[in-house]
Amino acid sequence: MSIHQLTRSASSSHIRVPVRPRPLLPYGVALLSVVVATLLRLALEAFGVRLPFLTFFLATIISAWLGGVGPGALALGLSLAANAALFGASDRTRTAAFLVVCTVIVLLYGSLRAAKGRAERARESELEARRAAEAARERASFLADGNVLLTASLDYDQTLSTVAGLLVPRLADWCAVDVVEPDGTIRRSAVANRDPALARATSVYPPDPDGRHPRTAVIRTGRSQLFAEVTDEGLVSIAANAEHLRVMREMGYASAIIVPLVARGRTLGAITCATMESGLHYTTDDLALVEDLAVRAALALDNARLYRAAEAARAEAEEANRVKDEFLSVVSHELKTPLASTFGWLRVARTGKSDQARAFDTMERSMRAQAKLIEDLLDVSRIVAGRLRLDPRPIELARVVEAAVDTIRPESEAKGVRLDVRVTPPTGPVVGDADRLQQIVWNLVSNAVKFTPPGGRVGVRLHEVGSDAELVVEDTGKGVTKEFLPHMFERFRQADPVTSRDKGGLGLGLAITRHLVGLHGGRITVASDGPGKGTTFTVVLPVSSLAANGSS
Structure with missing residues (x-):
């Protein structure tokens, strides 16, 4: 029915x-x-x-x-x-x-x-x-129901087989789905029948090898056909041989519908439905229903083919990713080259023929900066490869924040940037990696000091909000435009590449920071009222909760 x-x-x-x-x-x-x-x-x-x-x-x-x-x-x-x-x-x-x-x-x-x-x-x-x-x-x-089945898999053979199974109990006694191959041949993708033996019998005959079946005309013209009554003369006209005719007569076709599978202006195949032992005859309403389902099936078939193309494109992208990772490895090694020169100046300084204090100070700053760049590049490589791991332990976050700020304080004082630190220890520990937590604080505070002009202020606040510890780093620096805010945590992205290049760095610190915060089960946000109005970073970490499992 x-x-x-x-x-x-x-x-x-x-x-x-x-x-x-x-x-x-x-x-x-x-x-x-x-x-x-x-x-x-x-x-x-x-x-x-x-x-x-x-x-x-x-x-x-x-x-x-x-x-x-x-x-x-x-x-x-x-x-x-x-x-x-x-x-x-x-x-x-x-x-x-x-x-x-x-x-x-x-x-x-x-x-x-x-x-x-x-x-x-x-x-x-x-x-x-x-x-x-x-x-x-x-x-x-x-x-x-058809939509659910069609979207359940991107294997179009499996999808269309499921569609045939959907049609048979609800709208047809027999259903076949044929697809057009790239070489123009027609391949039977799925067959469903109330009697599995008859389904196997019909599957041995190729779909319309001589082009006499109405299905061929439907695929060629893209127009559906409704056969309210299937006659014996019609069966004789499409039979491949006497055995094929016998099988079709035994199946007892009463009525049939053939609709094309059309997507993006191309006919991809056809769906054929037929009634047999039920003796029912299709109407134009039934034809419209099968046509609606055929539209969805054609989209699924086309999406499956597009998915295969997308998979190929993804493989190319992964190859590009691999090349990029190799590039990062090369860059990290190249950045080590200036260290050799720095060590050379160290040997010269030991001879006593230069201002040793100034030489040592210059070499130390250069070595620290180069080492930081190298570590950032290696961290990015670990993140991309999924090898960045944590050593989670209960940590007093207040001590981590104070230690990180102390390492930056000489730089801020030399630049004339005031550090305003207000730390209220949370009631419980934060479970995480102490070194990585200190890296988070150091990245945010050093970044704020770097982009804050002399005479400016960088505020660092740690307090507890509910069951979380909240770290806020705000500065009175150059600020960020609203357009760039969504890209702040992307790798290799800098709001002002020229200025950033002058101040050093590869645009990796914030991307690494976001990843580390995520590994600790926290979240990080950024806000700015615009250029010249400073920037505020907020990090929220759970207190007394094992938020990280130790791996990326």
């Missing part, structure tokens, strides 16, 4: 036809209510209770409530007539008041019943819409 037939039969069980009231019944109720009201009035009169219109008022309300304007007006008229005939003329004021009040009530109940009628009609329209919505939902569910 097709999706549409299933939906129609399922929806019919939810339809509830409202019961229409009999048209004369409300008027009978109105007449009866006036009779009862008259009898009650007579009884009250017998006991000396004189309430001229109370019982008739109730009769009118009941009639209007049950029947609307017509029965209510009838009850009102009969009440006035009964009151005048049996009890004589009443006070005109009371009669007028009774008439006005009852008329208003009758009209109100009439409006209420009209509104209820409109609501009933709206409900009937809603039921019709619900039937259509259920049909659409069934269709959407079918297509959603």
